[in-house]
Amino acid sequence: MANRKRPGRTRTKRNNRREPLLLSKLDPQDFNVRPGEPKAIACPDCRTWRRIMGNTDLKIREHGISDYVPEDGERAVCPGSNQAVVVDIDIRRWQVWQDRLLRDAMPQENRRSARQHYKPIPAPAPAVVQIAAKSTTEEPGDGRPLWLLREMKWASTATAVHETDTRRAQLPAGDAPLGSPLVPLTTLHPTRPEN
Structure with missing residues (x-):
């Protein structure tokens, strides 16, 4: 009963005799x-x-x-x-x-805009399969497919890579540096000692 709101009552029927x-x-x-x-x-x-x-x-x-x-x-x-x-x-x-x-x-800094501005939801990223499939069909500005350009690039560098590998296989002329172990020139095939 304590939470019940009492209506406001006029305590007297008198008024001050003025116009309302x-x-x-x-x-x-x-x-x-x-x-x-x-x-x-x-x-x-x-x-x-x-x-x-x-x-x-x-x-x-x-x-x-x-x-x-x-x-x-x-x-x-x-x-x-x-x-x-x-x-x-x-x-x-x-x-x-x-x-x-x-x-x-x-x-003004305390006011809130009556209109709410929502950020657009970003589009989901494409799957990896879709990205790979898309990249093989793309054509750069000169009209050739991307896979052809990759092959051409590989062909242009293939000879340079082959020459570098050949040079690495050659042994340097002269003595080996002091204090270093000798590097075997033949393939070693170790055998297991018998007991």
């Missing part, structure tokens, strides 16, 4: 009628924020001119107390306007 306040005639920032929040208004006489009491017969809650109460007496009651209030506005449009005011009052 029409919310459409007030500045939109001078009242709050958001659904789910306590209704409140800036009193037109003392300019302090006060609760609007009641469900159907809305009135500004009775309040003093200031929060200071003298020691020897009672504080003076504000003439705006018990002022009748009429909600003659479209609350949804008022709320949209209030939200825009709040967003504009916020520093």
